[in-house]
Amino acid sequence: MLCTLILALLTNPAFAQALPYHSDPSAREILPSLTPVPAIRFLTTADFPPFNFRDASGELIGFNIDLAKRICAEANVACTIQAWPWEQAASALADSQGDALIAGLAMTDENGAQFDFSSIYLALPGRFVTRAPDIGVFDANALAGKTVSVRAGSTHETFLTRYLPDVTLARFDSEIAALEAVEDGKADAFFGDAMRASFWLNENLTCCGFAGEPYFRPNLFGEGLSIAVPxxxxxxxxxxxWALVKLKDNGTLDELYLRWFPVGFY
Structure with a gap:
């Protein structure tokens, strides 16, 4: 078991990754608000592991839960976290039943009419995945004629057809099926959402790994994760x-990222 883990660490450079600084570097100079905030009532959901979900004992846990608690501690304010069904969470925030929603609400024009959003705390890039022996020699510019698996109808398919028109696309109904095609040798590489791919890679440590660089395309893959407030x-x-800046600079965001995403996706 130890040998397997060591091999995975050597062949997959995605381990032990720091979280990139998503905010404008000038945000490091941001000053704490002069308007008192006695408490922050966070709303979330309980059905999106590893961000927010319940463990076997029913306790609400996850990356977002830990982050909300650390934000309150850094800002020195009281903190409550309440789980709502996804279809009701945004309405609950709009009805002032909470102060902030940390549940991956998309920053669409429609949501922007009701809510403001914090800075991005987790961007969601697209990544290539290959079999482990191919990681070191992977070159996205040399994929012409190669087969790349992708989820059919996804924005990642759009990316490939737009920027790499010479690749042969193998379209699948899900990311899992597309990743398994790489494992089975039916595709030379996979391209898709790096975060979701990291979950699959965590269960397939010796098979495959991220190859090449992350691709950030907010117009295609979304801005990333932020916190909504009325x-x-x-x-x-x-x-x-202000708390997010401090948590990045003091290493807390990196700590939480490594805890909840053992296979880093940047």
């Missing part, structure tokens, strides 16, 4: 942004 609640949003 529009105009600038004091709460400012306190969250």
């Amino acid at each position: 529009a105009g609640h600038d004091a709460v949003r400012h306190a969250i942004d």
